[in-house]
Amino acid sequence: MEYLYAALLLHKAGKEINEENLTAVLEAAGVSVDANRVKSLVAALKGVDIEEALSSAAMVAAAPAAGAAAGATEAAEEEKEEEEEEEEIDEADLGLGSLFG
DSSP: OHHHHHHHHHHHTTOOOOHHHHHHHHHHTTOOOOHHHHHHHHHHHTTOOHHHHHHHHHHHHHHHHHHHHHHHHHHHHHHHHHHHHHHHHHHHHHHHHHHHO
16 A cells, blocks of 8 residues: 555656655655565556546545435435324324323
């Protein structure tokens, strides 16, 4: 995870994501750097539009949250309807009770 965070930090700072810069950031953070992992990450990120990847990841993360909010709204509406039905029944019981009370 530290390697990805370092790459994102370089991207945010407007610096080139290369082996030298990535290694420098990781060492500054006190991480024991594995040169093979650095090379692999730099190669994997080559040609990747990081801004586009971040925005699509944000949309994917927001979709379940929006679905959950809609589900919560539906559940609240159903609960409200159930409470209204219970109140109607209680009022009817009071009316009958006054006949025999």
